[in-house]
Amino acid sequence: MVVGKAHSCNLIAGTIQPTKGSLSVKGRLAAMLELGAGFNPEFSGRENIFLNGAILGISEEEMRNKLDEIITFASIGEFIDQPVKLYSSGMYIRLAFAIATTISPDILIIDEALAVGDAGFVIKCMNRMKLLKNNGTTILLVTPRCSNHP
DSSP, X not given: OOOOXXXXXXXHHTSSOXXXXXXXXXXXXXXXXXXXXXXOTTSBXXXXXXXXXXXXXXXXXXXXXXXXXXXXXXXXXXXXXXXXXXXOHHHHHXXXXXHHHHSOOSEEEEESGGGGSOHHHHHHHHHHHHHXXXXXXXXEEEOSOGGGXX
């Protein structure tokens, strides 16, 4: 059986189950698998931060403690209080990446998500991932061409 990269990421993230055998993942996992996944389009960016935290099993108190860092990293200004259905794909990615990398994941899966970001933001993300890696986070970065990233 051949399994593609997106399918493999979904298996590891636990969004789908293997048809045979088993797979176990230990630690806090954050995954960016599909644009808009884990977001309610009617909720503001701020509300979606807490929704994502709940989905990931993170307490509201912990998310409140990380809120300013997430908002600062996302750099979407006043849009943080607007419904995400008004966001561009780049704004979605900024917020999703900020959430996923601020929650101190043990494992971070990013499936081609940075392809829609501007060059400055991609560099900011690569620097954040370098910091996470240096702190022991396992990073699975799925990208069509590594030469596009610093």
